Amino acid sequence: MKIGGFQRTSLIEYPGKISVVVFTQGCNFRCHYCHNPELVLPELFGPLIPSEEIFDFLKKRPLLEAVTITGGEPCLQEDLMDFLRQLRSYPVAIKLNTNGSLPEVLKLIINQSLVDYLSLDIKAALSRYEKVVGVPVKIENLRRSVELVKSSGLEYDFRTTVVPDLLRETDIHTIGQLIQGARRHIFQRFVPSKTVNPEFLQTSSPSREQLEKLRQIMAQYVEQGEIIY
Secondary structure, three states, X not given: OOEEEEEEEEOOOOOOOOEEEEEEOOOOOOOOOXXXXXXXXXHHOOOOOOHHHHHHXXXXXXXXXXXXXXXXXXXXXXXXXXXXXXXXXXXXXXXEEEOOOOHHHHHHHHHOOOOOEEEEEOOOOHHHHHHHHOOOOOHHHHHHHHHHHHOOOOEEEEEEEEOOOOOOHHHHHHHHHHOOOOOEEEEEEOOOOOOOOHHHHHOOOXXXXXXXXXXXXXXXXXXXXXXXX
């Protein structure tokens, strides 16, 4: 596993559990607003963290409840499956964050019961996806991943980062139709601290009122809508 970062404790990454967060290095998207450029842009890659360091830490912290794997895009990792199998030997729940671009990998992970929770980023309305992620996208792969997550039988959520310059109110209806009937959707506030595209450092964060308005729109389509501010 190409692990580019390791957060030893998080109270927000895995809902209701104390979690370790593993950040994988490398991504096939170039989302302008991404706040982890050091995991996305090869010229910013730092030294890798050995997988053994993660497992050694888990052995020393028996009270930890979960491990969240995020990125970058974890499903790009050739040995992701092996890493997940190793994690299964520890008494922790496993959460995977993904951009949904690799449904075949996601399907294998679900079928082999290698995770307990899935979080899929929905970046934009499908018609505007390439504008937001900065690269060509196979839209059908995104649709397949959405259906895989919804039918997985696992805990899951869909997440959308709200960047005022990229996300319109009309897009919320389109995203809602894409994930219609989902258990949970979360809006995350964009914070311009560091970004893949430096121009977005000048973009303002949405207000709590703006986020609440979007949440109310999404509530028409999902069972539970939330905001992370």
